Amino acid sequence: VAAHYIGWRVLSLLPVWLGISLLAFSLANLAPGDPAQMILLRQTGELPSEDAVQRLREQLGLDDPFPVRYGRWLADAARGDLGTSFRTGEPVLGALLERFPATLQLAVAGLLIGLLIGIPLGVISATRRDSALDHASRVGVLLGASLPNFWLGYLLILLFGVGLGWLPVAGWGTWQHLVLPALTLGVGGAASLTRLTRSMVLEELGADYVRTARAKGLPERVVVVRHALRNALNPIVTLTGMRFGGLLAGAVVVETVFAWPGIGKFLVDSIYDRDYPTIQGFVLFTGTVFVLLNLLVDLGYAWLDPRVRLAGRGGADGGR
Amino acid sequence: LPGNAAVLLRALTLLALAGVLPIVAAGCDAAETLPAGAPEPAERQELVVAAGADEFMLEAHRERLGIHPLHAGICEPLVRLTHDFRPEPLLATRWEYLGDNTFRFTLRQGVRFHDGQPLNAAAVKHALDRVARTIRHSYLEEESIRIVNDSTVDMRPARPNLRLVEQLVHPIYSIHAPGSDPTTHPVCTGPFRFEQYVRDDRLTVVRNAEYWGEPARLERLTFRFIPDENTRALALRSAEADVIFDVNRSMVASLEAARGLRVEAAPPGAVMLMYLNIQGSATHDLLSERAVRRAVALALDRRALVERLLEGHAALVHTVNPPEVLGEYARLVEGIPHDPEEARRILEEAGWRLEGSNVRRREGRSLSLTLIPQPGSIDPAVTQYVQAQLAQVGIQVRIEQFDPGAFTSRLNSGQFDLDIELPNQNDANPAFLLSLRWYPPANVRSAVFMAPGPHYDALVERALGATDHEEARQRAAEAMHLLLDREVAAIPLAGIYRIYALKEWVQGFDPHPSRANQGWASVWVAR
Numbered sequence: 001v002a003a004h005y006i007g008w009r010v011l012s013l014l015p016v017w018l019g020i021s022l023l024a025f026s027l028a029n030l031a032p033g034d035p036a037q038m039i040l041l042r043q044t045g046e047l048p049s050e051d052a053v054q055r056l057r058e059q060l061g062l063d064d065p066f067p068v069r070y071g072r073w074l075a076d077a078a079r080g081d082l083g084t085s086f087r088t089g090e091p092v093l094g095a096l097l098e099r100f101p102a103t104l105q106l107a108v109a110g111l112l113i114g115l116l117i118g119i120p121l122g123v124i125s126a127t128r129r130d131s132a133l134d135h136a137s138r139v140g141v142l143l144g145a146s147l148p149n150f151w152l153g154y155l156l157i158l159l160f161g162v163g164l165g166w167l168p169v170a171g172w173g174t175w176q177h178l179v180l181p182a183l184t185l186g187v188g189g190a191a192s193l194t195r196l197t198r199s200m201v202l203e204e205l206g207a208d209y210v211r212t213a214r215a216k217g218l219p220e221r222v223v224v225v226r227h228a229l230r231n232a233l234n235p236i237v238t239l240t241g242m243r244f245g246g247l248l249a250g251a252v253v254v255e256t257v258f259a260w261p262g263i264g265k266f267l268v269d270s271i272y273d274r275d276y277p278t279i280q281g282f283v284l285f286t287g288t289v290f291v292l293l294n295l296l297v298d299l300g301y302a303w304l305d306p307r308v309r310l311a312g313r314g315g316a317d318g319g320r
Numbered sequence: 321l322p323g324n325a326a327v328l329l330r331a332l333t334l335l336a337l338a339g340v341l342p343i344v345a346a347g348c349d350a351a352e353t354l355p356a357g358a359p360e361p362a363e364r365q366e367l368v369v370a371a372g373a374d375e376f377m378l379e380a381h382r383e384r385l386g387i388h389p390l391h392a393g394i395c396e397p398l399v400r401l402t403h404d405f406r407p408e409p410l411l412a413t414r415w416e417y418l419g420d421n422t423f424r425f426t427l428r429q430g431v432r433f434h435d436g437q438p439l440n441a442a443a444v445k446h447a448l449d450r451v452a453r454t455i456r457h458s459y460l461e462e463e464s465i466r467i468v469n470d471s472t473v474d475m476r477p478a479r480p481n482l483r484l485v486e487q488l489v490h491p492i493y494s495i496h497a498p499g500s501d502p503t504t505h506p507v508c509t510g511p512f513r514f515e516q517y518v519r520d521d522r523l524t525v526v527r528n529a530e531y532w533g534e535p536a537r538l539e540r541l542t543f544r545f546i547p548d549e550n551t552r553a554l555a556l557r558s559a560e561a562d563v564i565f566d567v568n569r570s571m572v573a574s575l576e577a578a579r580g581l582r583v584e585a586a587p588p589g590a591v592m593l594m595y596l597n598i599q600g601s602a603t604h605d606l607l608s609e610r611a612v613r614r615a616v617a618l619a620l621d622r623r624a625l626v627e628r629l630l631e632g633h634a635a636l637v638h639t640v641n642p643p644e645v646l647g648e649y650a651r652l653v654e655g656i657p658h659d660p661e662e663a664r665r666i667l668e669e670a671g672w673r674l675e676g677s678n679v680r681r682r683e684g685r686s687l688s689l690t691l692i693p694q695p696g697s698i699d700p701a702v703t704q705y706v707q708a709q710l711a712q713v714g715i716q717v718r719i720e721q722f723d724p725g726a727f728t729s730r731l732n733s734g735q736f737d738l739d740i741e742l743p744n745q746n747d748a749n750p751a752f753l754l755s756l757r758w759y760p761p762a763n764v765r766s767a768v769f770m771a772p773g774p775h776y777d778a779l780v781e782r783a784l785g786a787t788d789h790e791e792a793r794q795r796a797a798e799a800m801h802l803l804l805d806r807e808v809a810a811i812p813l814a815g816i817y818r819i820y821a822l823k824e825w826v827q828g829f830d831p832h833p834s835r836a837n838q839g840w841a842s843v844w845v846a847r
Binding site for chain 1: 724
């Protein structure tokens, strides 16, 4: 059943992937601006001649009709060839894969920090509702959610990089370099996870089965962790998956502030320069990652919650 | 394990695996980096410069690793640009114009590349042929260079070009050693030798002890790529950088006030220019009327812009490029004074009336202009300042911001009235900008909207055809006088200083107006 379920889900990705590819190709090509001009402009720092622009347009195949270009690109993409970047001259897939590990490191570390702060704080906040700790955590959540990434990044650099000298200000390569950007990303995630965990656990704590568990004399820790938190996990997993996808799509501000050589800044520069192959390849690549993440989240539901598995077999309604 | 605990354990295992593995992987392939806060050993002649984003990864710049846009002192061209925008000997000791579009260069004797090969005519031809092949906009073609003897080469560009020597000062015409690969390990003749390049992270060079001229004083020079200007400033305040590029003027006061730091500015190498669409089509044809153009120029208080808005980190200029480019002939360009009363009078006389409104109208049409600033180069405060100043004489300005792709698209289609840009002058050619932006024969698409006409074209051609640098300066100044004072096809707003911040013990730094030509050989450390 599981193999059938996974197989069906993977197959259903095909039309989604085609839709993403068409969207990626259309959006990149519909935006105003001429990539040939941008390439030449970057070379000389000044506007190029019309002849030079036209020669390069022909060389890049930009004068072919839209369906021809889309068909050519799609056929190549199906073979794993996303084309060559107009800006860097690198194969797009190689360029994305080269930068993706840096972004993955940052996204995972940021997510982990968010989870390690957000879930425990949300649970404590819910179990000690209206206590000083709850109020403090709510203020913290408000701050964490409203502080812009770049601002928090600068504050952390000022404190740990300039003031205390404990951590590098910017750059990439060692675990020390990862701490500040991951913390910058993680704080925002921690805020939303704390808020969600708190409200979900509060909701579960008011449910009948929790009253029953308490009436049975189970210790409060067991009631909260094994019963209430467990039932609250599904939306948290959903949020985590979505947030992780967002982080992978490029934490461009954090990458720029910390000179982190990830995918985000690479994409923004590609958009500015109308580097069609890179924009298209990136959208297709991250679209695929998003879809796969969603699949993983769905599979995660089934793994974490037996009711989902039973519903999949048509044996249960998924209710409590 | 009980079922619930197992579920939680699974979830935590999943997260831990997802989180820890990439971090461990990151630690395993860690590149060599400076430890945070590590003190430098006293008096070691090493310097870390925090530059902007790494642009060497771009195809357009790959052949220019360590040369352009960041000039690390590895390579040298035949001639170099002085601070007053003249060509002076470097790898060539002299040059002469032979006639028939041909220049002869005599090479410096006794110069060796970092790998020990001698600099000779064959090496120069090899290097410049490569430039001609790989750089799309090169002024040279492969057939341009001819070896005369071991120490002499002739250059004859395919198209008539008497400004060649002034153009060859640009570092992209640097001479690489035969057989070397400029894209991965540049081998040249400069005061520094290439050591290491880590994409998006750093470029390191070391002293070339065998340098033909005065050797560099620094033993090692590291350029770190930090795109964000605030982070660069914080890196300077920490132990991670000793010099930073492109300081925003808003940070100057705080950096100057910080203990152990100082700020230095290069004389203007770029002029913030307002281009006027004087040949626009129906919706953008208001500036085809010279009276309106003159009123726009008269309405702008450029001294206040320089002194107050730009806080003195700019110079008042009347020319389209740094005045030094024209030398003494810069005085031929008079400039248009600030005179809002005169602007109002001209507009009234031309039939543009206020009629109880804040915006002038004529025959049912508002005097409303669209302004597009060059993205990433123009401070929004400047465009707002222009908007406010023109409003005072009854001209409405609508500011439209675009990303670079959309901006060039608007520019090329003439969908604008005013355009503010910041073009750099990186060579010694006094007609460089004049022959590009307002001169339709250059075939730059937007030039047709800005072109003043045949008289201007003829003056530019005289500048381009001058055999002597001084004559070229004079002819260029005459063309600029027509362009700015009579036709008002452009309005110079301010000459912009390029600002650096340094640790106080960095000595010998001499900021060049052209960042592309910034040298590091004279810099040393005196802690």
